[in-house]
Amino acid sequence: MDVGNLFLGIESLVPSVVRALRGTVVRGHRRRPNKLLELYDAEYSPRCRYIRETLTELDLDVVIYPMPWGGERFSSRLAKLGGKGEVPFLHDPNTGKCLDDAQAIADYLYREYGPEGQTVPSARIATSVLATALRGRRGVFGRGSKVPDQPVELYSFEASPYARIVRETLCEMEIPYILRNVGKGSGEAIEWLPPYFRLRLAKDYVPHTANRRKLQELGGKMQVPYFVDPNTELAMYESEKIQQYLRETYGA
Numbered sequence: 548m549d550v551g552n553l554f555l556g557i558e559s560l561v562p563s564v565v566r567a568l569r570g571t572v573v574r575g576h577r578r579r580p581n582k583l584l585e586l587y588d589a590e591y592s593p594r595c596r597y598i599r600e601t602l603t604e605l606d607l608d609v610v611i612y613p614m615p616w617g618g619e620r621f622s623s624r625l626a627k628l629g630g631k632g633e634v635p636f637l638h639d640p641n642t643g644k645c646l647d648d649a650q651a652i653a654d655y656l657y658r659e660y661g662p663e664g665q666t667v668p669s670a671r672i673a674t675s676v677l678a679t680a681l682r683g684r685r686g687v688f689g690r691g692s693k694v695p696d697q698p699v700e701l702y703s704f705e706a707s708p709y710a711r712i713v714r715e716t717l718c719e720m721e722i723p724y725i726l727r728n729v730g731k732g733s734g735e736a737i738e739w740l741p742p743y744f745r746l747r748l749a750k751d752y753v754p755h756t757a758n759r760r761k762l763q764e765l766g767g768k769m770q771v772p773y774f775v776d777p778n779t780e781l782a783m784y785e786s787e788k789i790q791q792y793l794r795e796t797y798g799a
Contacts, residue, residue, distance in 0.1 A: 557708070558708075559682075559708035559709065559711045559712055560708040561681050562677075562678035562679075562681050562682060562708075562711070563678075563706040563707075563708055563711075565674050565677050565678045565681065566596075566600070566671075566674055566675065566678050566706065567674075568706050569600045569604075569668070569671075569705070569706065570596075570599060570600030570601075570603040570604065570704060570705025570706040570730070571603070571704060571705070571706040571707075571730060571731055572604065572730055572731050572732070572733050573603070573604060573605075573606045573728075573730035573731065573732060573733065573755065573756055574604045574605060574606075574661070574662060574665055574733070575605070575606060575662045576605045576606055576607060576660045576661060576662060577660060577661060577662055577663060578660060579607065579608075579660070580607065580639065580641045580660065581641055582640045582641050583608055583609060583610050583640075583725065584602075584607060584608070584609040584610070584637065584638070584639055584640075584641075585609065585610045585612065585637070585638040585639075585640065586598060586599075586602075586609045586610070586611055586612070586635060586636070586637055586638075587612045587614050587621060587625050587630060587634050587635065587636040587637075587638075588611050588612065588613060588614065588634055588635055588718075589613065589614050589615060589616075589634045589686075589687075589718060590613070590615075590686035590711075590714050590715050590717075590718035591615075591679050591682065591685070591686045591687045591715075591718070592634055592635065592679070593672050593675035593676045593678070593679050594634075594635055594649035594670070594672065594675070595634055595635045595649075596675050596678065596679070596705070597649050597653060597670045597672070597675060598635045598637070598649055598652050598653060598656075599705045599726075600668075600705045600706075601652075601653045601656055601657070601667075601668075602656070602705075602726070602728055603704045603705040603706070603728045603730045604668070604730065605656055605657070605660055605661055605662075606728055606730060606756055606758070607656070607660060607728060608725060608726060608727050608728060608758070609725075609726050609728075610698060610723060610724070610725055610726075611717070611723065611724050611725075611726050612624070612625070612723050613717060613718040613719075613720075613721050613722065613723070614634050614718075614721075615686070615687060615688055615689040615690075615718050615719055615721060616687055616688050616689060617688055617689040618689030618721045619689075620689075620694070620721040621721070621723075628645050629645055630645070630647060631647065633647060635647070635649055635652055637652045637655070637656075639655075639659070642659070644659075649670060650670060653667050653668075653670070654667055682711075682715070685712075685715045686714065686715030686716075686718045686719055687719075688719065689719060689720075689721055690719045690720060690799065691720070691721070691799035692720035692721060692722055692793075692797045692798055692799050693797045693798075693799065694721075694722070694723070694797075695722065695723075695776065695778050695797060696778050697777045697778050698723050698724055698725050699717075699722065699723075699724045699725070699774065699775065699776045699777070699778070700724060700725045700727055700774070700775040700776075700777070701713060701714070701717070701724050701725070701726055701727065701772055701773070701774055701775075702727045702729050702758065702762045702771055702772060702773040702774075702775075703726060703727070703728065703729065703771050703772050704728055704729050704730040704731070704771065705728075705730075707771050707772065709771060709772055709785075709786045710771045710772040710786070712772075712786040712787075712790065713772045713774065713786050713789050713790060713793075716789075716790045716793055716794075717793070720793060720794075720797060720798070722793065722797060727758050727761075727762070728758060729754075729756065729758045729759045729762055729769075729771060730756070731755065732754075732755025732756065732759075737752055738754070738755060738759075738769075742768050742769060742770040752769075754769050765782065766782065766784060768784075770784055772784070772786055772789060774789045774792075776792075776796075779796065
């Protein structure tokens with residue numbers, strides 16, 4: 548990792564600290580949806596952050612339709628579902644449910660897919676607003692792009708500072724993507740080590756969740772962000788490289 552990428556990651560870590568690392572640890576789920584959930588989302592939105600944290604904690608994947616300021620790519624699609632142009636908006640194709648209130652969405656996800664006996668964490672919107680303010684204009688304004696024929700995929704967990712950088716770029720470019728959540732296992736100390744040390748200190752390391760195991764199989768190590776573009780059969784780590792690729796391949 549180069550110095551520039553390291554600095555970007557440290558800067559992006561501050562919002563995660565403000566949120567007390569919400570969206571890091573997996574609580575688990577009672578069951579997974581058969582069809583991918585759909586979330587109309589803005590990376591900068593405090594209320595959307597709460598839903599992405601919830602999805603990480605429940606270890607659920609989702610298709611993200613980014614809705615930056617000035618972006619209209621998915622407005623008509625959202626309107627057909629009954630949305631009023633506001634985010635977050637969740638569509639669950641498994642049940643037909645559509646919800647446009649953050650607390651209602653979190654409650655629904657826990658009720659429908661969450662583990663038994665787990666309560667829904669509070670939104671704590673005030674700290675989420677502060678986390679957004681700390682990122683300035685990043686991930687806020689639409690810049691336009693070409694749409695991939697097939698959705699790209701991003702292995703991420705909400706509190707990851709390096710994954711956040713890529714999600715901000717995807718939001719600005721209005722590029723739909725499948726978000727594969729790879730939160731850390733609760734009580735699994737080895738999962739908190741940086742990838743460099745984990746590879747050397749725990750050669751027999753087996754990731755805690757199915758997505759983490761899949762990521763290690765695909766890329767050879769458990770590190771985020773990991774980006775997969777089925778349109779070009781390309782896959783890569785490192786946020787700066789992913790950003791550069793997105794701009795060169797799909798930039799307007």
